[in-house]
Amino acid sequence: MAQDENRGLVRDYCEAVYNRRELGRLDAFLAPGFVSAGPGGRMDREAHATALAASLAAMPDLRLTVEEQIAEGDAVATRWSATGTQLGPLFGIPPTGRRVTATAIHIHHLRDGRIVDQWEQFDTLGVLGQLGDTYLLDRLLAAGACAGCWGTVTRWDAAIGGARGQVFPGRGSPAG
Secondary structure, three states, rough: OOOHHHHHHHHHHHHHHHHHHOHHHHHEEEEEEEEEEEOOOEHHHHHHHOOOOHHHHHHHOOEEEEEEEEOOEEEEEEEEEEEEEOOOOOEEOOOOOOEEEEEEEEEEEEEOOOOEEEEEEEOOHHHHHHHHOOOHHHHHHOOOOOOOOOHHHHHHHHHHHOOHHHHOOOOOOOOO
16 A cells, blocks of 8 residues: 555544444454554453543543654554543553543554554553542652653643642652
8 A cells, every 4th residue: 555545444444443432343444463562561452442442432522633654655643632521441540521632643554445454652641640549659759760851740730620730749750
């Protein structure tokens, strides 16, 4: 397939599956040996479909926007954002009713007009912060793992209403 066709197929996949929730069309987009790899590990086609269904159920008004795509050979890199309201369990977090925006980059490889694999970088920490889940950040800060990412922590703190100030009262950063 030409690069423009590859970009179009990935864009069609995003529109059909995420925005129109046509999970029954996954077979038309995903090759039989499809694998997805990301922050949660590797998933086969069935596990990927289950994860998609759970995410869409948790955020029934989710809307994905393709921000940018770059194609080369059989690969398509897609930077996207998605916004929705968490009305069901997500990442083990009970419904919050909060509207969140997620960002990610997917790299898809295509063969014979279908997606054979997907590599994902997803801003899990940003989503957790918007949902008000401070457990992960508390653990990272306690371990000193975020000393170099205070700008992200500050933005996260603002998104959850300043709860970080309770952890570091009167301090400008975890290191200070």
